[in-house]
Amino acid sequence: MGEKVIEINGLTKKYGNFTAVNQLNLTIEKGQVYGILGPNGSGKTTTLGMILDVINPTSGSYTWFETKPFENHRNNIGAILEQPIFYPDLSAYRNLEISCAIKKAPLERIDLVLERVGLLDRKNSKFSAYSLGMKQRLALASALLGDPDVLVLDEPTNGLDPQGINQMRELIKGIASEGKTIIISSHLLDEIQKTCTHVAILRKGTLLKAGEIGELIKTPTSFEINAISRDALLEGLKNCPFVLSHEERGDHILVVCETNTTGSQLNEYLASKQVYLSHLNKFKISLEEEFLNIVNN
Numbered sequence: 001m002g003e004k005v006i007e008i009n010g011l012t013k014k015y016g017n018f019t020a021v022n023q024l025n026l027t028i029e030k031g032q033v034y035g036i037l038g039p040n041g042s043g044k045t046t047t048l049g050m051i052l053d054v055i056n057p058t059s060g061s062y063t064w065f066e067t068k069p070f071e072n073h074r075n076n077i078g079a080i081l082e083q084p085i086f087y088p089d090l091s092a093y094r095n096l097e098i099s100c101a102i103k104k105a106p107l108e109r110i111d112l113v114l115e116r117v118g119l120l121d122r123k124n125s126k127f128s129a130y131s132l133g134m135k136q137r138l139a140l141a142s143a144l145l146g147d148p149d150v151l152v153l154d155e156p157t158n159g160l161d162p163q164g165i166n167q168m169r170e171l172i173k174g175i176a177s178e179g180k181t182i183i184i185s186s187h188l189l190d191e192i193q194k195t196c197t198h199v200a201i202l203r204k205g206t207l208l209k210a211g212e213i214g215e216l217i218k219t220p221t222s223f224e225i226n227a228i229s230r231d232a233l234l235e236g237l238k239n240c241p242f243v244l245s246h247e248e249r250g251d252h253i254l255v256v257c258e259t260n261t262t263g264s265q266l267n268e269y270l271a272s273k274q275v276y277l278s279h280l281n282k283f284k285i286s287l288e289e290e291f292l293n294i295v296n297n
């Protein structure tokens with residue numbers, strides 16, 4: 001087991017009778033890029049707010065770097081929570097000077113972090129003249145000022161256009177490759193899949209699943225098939241080790257197989273049972289559909 005960055009035990013937040021986060025247990029280790037994935041209202045922001053000490057938990061606890069309290073680790077955790085607050089009439093550089101004063105970070109860091117997020121050549125432009133993507137990258141720069149080991153980012157690509165999303169994604173991946181631990185929330189599976197090593201899936205404040213991304217989100221492969229004898233085909237599918245389920249779909253049979261099953265595997269298996277296919281068409285259930293299946297079941 002790697003070095004623990006945060007251990008969350010039974011963390012719960014109630015607003016009156018409403019439970020926003022329910023008994024959350026999660027451990028995140030050094031170097032992981034951990035996605036907190038869930039639809040709107042599933043408790044992602046509340047969870048991040050609690051571990052950043054801006055929302056008081058109703059019960060439960062968390063420990064950063066295996067020691068308490070949070071206060072001792074504040075400088076080692078950079079965060080973007082909700083909309084970044086910068087002064088619109090000040091330049092990016094002046095805004096980061098103010099952030100430096102608050103975080104007690106050396107001014108020399110400003111150019112370094114601006115360079116890191118690709119804004120050095122725009123450092124003297126007013127914040128109000130920045131695009132949304134640039135504003136979000138400036139927030140990331142501010143989170144990096146103290147050279148923290150951990151970044152906590154709440155929906156960092158929310159509202160950005162495809163180019164902005166891509167820039168932010170590449171930045172996050174680059175920062176992760178430098179060995180930082182990143183905790184990032186999103187309601188988009190695709191986003192988490194492209195950026196994260198691990199994922200925790202939340203629904204209505206409850207943790208549904210958590211673990212390595214490849215392990216958790218395995219997309220089954222589906223085929224539409226047919227053969228001259230329907231009975232022989234159904235019989236042949238019965239004991240196939242990699243077929244998860246099958247059903248009649250119009251004139252054909254829809255077969256759901258394990259991840260990465262190929263058409264020739266299915267064809268060869270059935271041929272070995274003397275079933276020869278007259279039709280074979282491969283489908284891929286989209287990851288988004290798969291995520292919705294997990295969340296809705």
Ligand SMILES: Nc1ncnc2c1ncn2[C@@H]1O[C@H](COP(=O)(O)OP(=O)(O)OP(=O)(O)O)[C@@H](O)[C@H]1O
Nearest residue numbers: 015018020038039040041042043044045046047187
């Ligand atoms: N201060 C509050 N008072 C009452 N209910 C709240 C409060 N803050 C959050 N909630 C509720 O708690 C639930 C979880 O909210 P939260 O913002 O953590 O979800 P989220 O997964 O981050 O969603 P989103 O992506 O929409 O921000 C929501 O139903 C929300 O309405």
